[in-house]
Amino acid sequence: MLNLAILLQAESELLPWQQSMADFFFSDGMVTLGTWIAAGLTLFMFSFVYKDNPLFRFGEHLYLGISAGYLMSLYFFNNMKPKFFYPLMPFLDVSGDTTLNLWVLIPGILGLFIIFRLIPGWGWLSRITFAFYIGGFTGITLPKVLNGLLLPQFYATIDRIPYMVTSWDELVLLINALVLFVGALSVLVYFFFSVEHRGFVGGVSRVGIYTLMIAFGASFGYTIMARVSLLIGRMQFLMFDWIGEEIVGRIAVLFHGG
Amino acid sequence: MGYLLKGHKPMRNLIRLATLIIILACLCSLPAIGQETGAEVPDKPAAAGEPGDAEEAGPEALEDADIVIGMEPAGEEEASAVEVPLPSQVTVGDLPNDDGTAVYLTWDAFPQETSDVTYTVYLAESRDGPWFEAVSFPANEEYMEEYGHYFPGFFWFQKARHPKSRHVVIVEDVRIGEFNRTGEEIMLPEPVGFTIEPNVGPKNEDGEPIEPGVIDELTGEEVVSQKFVEVEPRKVGTMFLKLTSTVNGETATYPEILEVGARQNWFDTGRLNVLIFAVLFGATVLYFIARARRDPDLFIRKISGLDAVDEAIGRATEMGKPILYLNGMSSLADLPTLAALNILGRVARRVANYESKLTVPCRDPIVLTVAQEIVKAGYADAGRPDAYNADDIFFLTEDQFSYAAAVCGIMMRDKPAANFFMGYYYAESLILAETGASTGAIQIAGTDAPTQLPFFVTTCDYTLIGEELYAASAYLSREPLVLGSLKGQDMAKVFMMFMIVVGTLLMTFGVNFVKDLFKALG
Numbered sequence: 001m002l003n004l005a006i007l008l009q010a011e012s013e014l015l016p017w018q019q020s021m022a023d024f025f026f027s028d029g030m031v032t033l034g035t036w037i038a039a040g041l042t043l044f045m046f047s048f049v050y051k052d053n054p055l056f057r058f059g060e061h062l063y064l065g066i067s068a069g070y071l072m073s074l075y076f077f078n079n080m081k082p083k084f085f086y087p088l089m090p091f092l093d094v095s096g097d098t099t100l101n102l103w104v105l106i107p108g109i110l111g112l113f114i115i116f117r118l119i120p121g122w123g124w125l126s127r128i129t130f131a132f133y134i135g136g137f138t139g140i141t142l143p144k145v146l147n148g149l150l151l152p153q154f155y156a157t158i159d160r161i162p163y164m165v166t167s168w169d170e171l172v173l174l175i176n177a178l179v180l181f182v183g184a185l186s187v188l189v190y191f192f193f194s195v196e197h198r199g200f201v202g203g204v205s206r207v208g209i210y211t212l213m214i215a216f217g218a219s220f221g222y223t224i225m226a227r228v229s230l231l232i233g234r235m236q237f238l239m240f241d242w243i244g245e246e247i248v249g250r251i252a253v254l255f256h257g258g
Numbered sequence: 259m260g261y262l263l264k265g266h267k268p269m270r271n272l273i274r275l276a277t278l279i280i281i282l283a284c285l286c287s288l289p290a291i292g293q294e295t296g297a298e299v300p301d302k303p304a305a306a307g308e309p310g311d312a313e314e315a316g317p318e319a320l321e322d323a324d325i326v327i328g329m330e331p332a333g334e335e336e337a338s339a340v341e342v343p344l345p346s347q348v349t350v351g352d353l354p355n356d357d358g359t360a361v362y363l364t365w366d367a368f369p370q371e372t373s374d375v376t377y378t379v380y381l382a383e384s385r386d387g388p389w390f391e392a393v394s395f396p397a398n399e400e401y402m403e404e405y406g407h408y409f410p411g412f413f414w415f416q417k418a419r420h421p422k423s424r425h426v427v428i429v430e431d432v433r434i435g436e437f438n439r440t441g442e443e444i445m446l447p448e449p450v451g452f453t454i455e456p457n458v459g460p461k462n463e464d465g466e467p468i469e470p471g472v473i474d475e476l477t478g479e480e481v482v483s484q485k486f487v488e489v490e491p492r493k494v495g496t497m498f499l500k501l502t503s504t505v506n507g508e509t510a511t512y513p514e515i516l517e518v519g520a521r522q523n524w525f526d527t528g529r530l531n532v533l534i535f536a537v538l539f540g541a542t543v544l545y546f547i548a549r550a551r552r553d554p555d556l557f558i559r560k561i562s563g564l565d566a567v568d569e570a571i572g573r574a575t576e577m578g579k580p581i582l583y584l585n586g587m588s589s590l591a592d593l594p595t596l597a598a599l600n601i602l603g604r605v606a607r608r609v610a611n612y613e614s615k616l617t618v619p620c621r622d623p624i625v626l627t628v629a630q631e632i633v634k635a636g637y638a639d640a641g642r643p644d645a646y647n648a649d650d651i652f653f654l655t656e657d658q659f660s661y662a663a664a665v666c667g668i669m670m671r672d673k674p675a676a677n678f679f680m681g682y683y684y685a686e687s688l689i690l691a692e693t694g695a696s697t698g699a700i701q702i703a704g705t706d707a708p709t710q711l712p713f714f715v716t717t718c719d720y721t722l723i724g725e726e727l728y729a730a731s732a733y734l735s736r737e738p739l740v741l742g743s744l745k746g747q748d749m750a751k752v753f754m755m756f757m758i759v760v761g762t763l764l765m766t767f768g769v770n771f772v773k774d775l776f777k778a779l780g
Contacts, residue, residue: 045663052670060663067657117627126627130590133624137591147532154754155776158761181762188755191725193558194748212723213715220712227685 039242042234084108157184183211342510343368343375343397345425345501350518353428354409358522360430363499364402365512367423371397379427380500385515389500393427397503402426407528429499495519531775542749547742556741558733563702563720567601567678567734570700571608574675580615581605582674584665584690586681586705587658590624593728594706598680599625599632600731600740601704605678606636610645618651619668621661626653662686666693679703679718680727683710691717704730 014022024030044059086093087101088108110132113125161177162170189201190208197205239248345365353360363379375397380389402409402424496519501512550556574581583605585598602618609616616633620626630651637646654664666689669677677694679687679701687703687710694701695717703714704722714721722730725747732740761772 048663048666048670052667057667060660060667063657063660064655064664067660068655071656114624114627130624130628134591134596141591142536143529143532146536147529151531151535151776154758155773157758158765158773158776160765161762163766177762181758185755185758188751188758192748192751193561193725193729193744195557196559215708216712216715219709220716223709223712227688 035241039238042238157181182207187211342505342508343503344510345377345503345512347424348501348512348514348516350499350516352519352521352523355523355526355528356520358520360428361497361499361518361520362408362426362428363501363516363518364424364426365501367401367425368397373398374505376504377425377427378502378504379429380502381429382498382500385498385517392429392499395427397425400425400427531777538753539746539750543743543746545742546745546749547738550738550742550745554736554738554741556745558729558741558744561722561726561730561733563704563722563726564730564733566700566702566720567605568608570676570678570702571605571612571614573700575612575614577675579675580617580672581609581676581678582665582669582672582694582699583616583618583678584680585618585620585622585625585629586679587621587661587684587686588682589622590628592682594680594682595622595625597727597731598704599628600735600737601678601680601727602629603632603636604734606633607640610637610640610642613642613645616650617668617672617674619654619661619665620651621654621656623653623656626651658684658686659689662689665690669693669697669699673697674699677701679705679714680722681705683707683714685710688713688717694718 041059041062044055045063047053048056082098084104084107086098087104090096090098090100110129113129116122116125157180159177159180161181162174165171165174186204186208188208190197190205190212192201192205195201239245348363348365350361350363352358353362368375373396376394377397377400378394379392381392382389405426405428408426408428496517499516499518501516502509504510546556571581583602585602586592586595588595590596606616618629618633620629630648633651634643634646634648637643654661668674669690670693674694674697677691677699679690679694680703683690683705684707687705687707691701691703691714701718702720702722703718704727705711705714706724706727708724711721711723715723728740728747729744732744735741757772757775761775764770764772
């Protein structure tokens with residue numbers, strides 16, 4: 001109960017011992033220690049590039065456990081507390097912004113039904129929740145997908161083909177329009193499952209798969225660039241936050257001869 | 259196209275339907291086409307109505323709106339000393355298709371308007387005022403043409419009915435006030451309804467309000483006090499608007515005070531096309547589901563990657579190694595996850611037949627429970643309920659990269675002979691597939707995540723691209739629901755291909771209405 005009371009307490013109202021803890025964990029020494037731990041764990045995870053090893057396993061299990069626990073606490077503080085406990089027990093909200101709202105009992109009970117899966121013979125109740133969840137979400141998503149994804153794509157696909165080419169720009173426009181027209185139609189034919197892909201349809205669908213592969217190639221290169229930037233970010237953390245700019249500078253001078 | 263339609267009566271019907279829609283669209287667009295070519299839209303006779311009637315039908319609504327008072331431009335009896343043009347055909351109404359947060363005011367523009375004339379709209383809580391300036395702009399700005407998307411016609415593509423010959427002002431949630439000379443605004447409490455707080459102005463160091471006309475000791479200038487109007491039309495009920503035009507300091511006021519209220523609209527006519535397409539596609543899918551129930555052998559072409567499923571399970575059995583199956587990173591509400599779970603059922607049945615081991619690490623707790631049910635049912639269907647082990651289908655974490663790290667660890671330690679990556683994936687796809695490839699496992703992926711497909715294509719033995727994932731699900735399960743959905747989608751594709759061909763041809767010759775059918779306004 002004490003833990004629950006602490007969890008439900010407003011974050012801004014720190015008790016003296018909580019304030020002391022916060023001061024301790026954000027002190028310079030602890031921040032430095034945190035950087036060393038982060039750098040060590042980063043190297044543990046990178047060691048997987050060589051092969052599976054105990055250091056990687058340690059990092060992997062720690063990462064898994066911490067992330068599961070952290071996300072659970074996030075769900076509690078960001079969802080359960082403000083959206084379920086406070087509306088049911090407004091007196092717990094010290095800010096006084098929440099009023100009693102018994103409607104939250106409905107999603108609360110639906111959530112409880114999922115936990116009933118752990119009780120033999122009661123598991124069928126969870127199907128009510130799943131039906132509500134999938135049905136409701138699909139209903140909300142369908143018009144959004146039509147309005148935000150499907151129709152705009154068709155709108156963009158239907159375009160003028162400039163048949164009178166008098167300049168270089170118009171030639172580029174013509175090529176662009178033809179690629180779009182042929183590419184979109186052939187890809188649609190490739191994803192047509194009601195006829196065998198033989199003869200004319202087979203030929204068109206082959207153009208479609210080539211179009212897809214060219215698009216995938218472009219996407220591959222683009223995404224790899226983004227991944228490399230992630231790696232650069234992690235290397236910058238190791239070099240500047242952990243090793244330190246001064247030492248990195250000296251090493252650089254050593255290699256470049258100064 | 260003819261080849262595609264051969265022997266498919268529903269397809270022919272769909273094409274006929276598409277043709278009918280195009281003809282209807284042509285007929286409905288005739289006034290619009292006329293407008294684009296310079297035809298004049300005649301003014302309708304003036305009419306008066308109740309506040310808030312205008313939101314139903316866009317331009318028609320504008321014409322039948324709350325208050326329409328025909329006025330001759332100034333210059334005759336009502337002209338002031340200076341020739342000040344007086345607004346005419348002024349109309350107010352609730353802004354259509356909104357959530358009740360705005361009203362509009364529109365009036366006829368004069369030919370060759372210039373910035374010399376300034377229009378100003380005032381608003382008040384009661385007919386007697388006090389009046390506060392809501393918006394002011396030069397007469398050569400703010401035309402209906404620019405705001406046409408706020409006023410779609412009964413058919414959303416009737417956009418050209420909004421001429422440049424009318425001005426429009428949209429009054430939304432506003433906070434209107436005069437500022438003191440330093441330009442610093444004093445923040446007031448959150449707006450609640452329609453409150454007028456005159457004389458809430460700048461304060462001196464002691465926090466006392468500086469009254470209008472007081473001389474600031476520091477600057478020696480007169481301090482203009484602040485007056486604020488907080489307007490939240492949804493809560494107001496009725497508000498009153500006044501319109502003036504000003505030239506060279508001379509002002510002419512439209513003689514009528516306009517009364518209007520904002521309302522929430524249940525139906526957004528700008529999204530009518532979404533409704534039509536949803537109903538059309540939904541009906542097609544329902545028709546094919548019914549057909550699939552009668553005839554479960556509806557034709558679906560063979561998908562090459564699916565043969566590899568049995569091959570991979572057989573290989574794992576021969577090698578005595580487990581099979582790893584991932585359902586993707588998204589939740590049960592996403593279609594790729596549902597397709598992945600369908601395929602999992604088939605894989606579970608095969609695995610049970612071959613007495614292999616199936617490992618399913620899950621990222622989503624709800625997916626976990628469904629996956630457990632599906633695998634259990636698969637083992638039961640295969641006559642091996644005793645072989646089912648609930649611990650083989652387990653939850654790892656919801657965090658993306660720790661999940662990836664854990665799956666990589668499983669791959670390296672258990673060395674599964676076959677890896678299945680079905681469902682939706684994000685940046686972890688390459689990490690997973692590359693690690694799997696390094697263990698020598700046969701890998702089959704299926705996803706509709708366009709950014710991750712290239713990684714699966716390059717690292718897996720077989721990849722189900724995009725909709726092939728759903729097709730695979732239908733092909734394997736032969737369930738009428740999935741099968742019918744797939745056939746329905748195929749018909750929708752035929753319809754779309756037809757529309758693309760016709761639309762592009764018409765666009766090429768300068769006719770846009772087929773393209774506009776797909777315009778999403780909402």
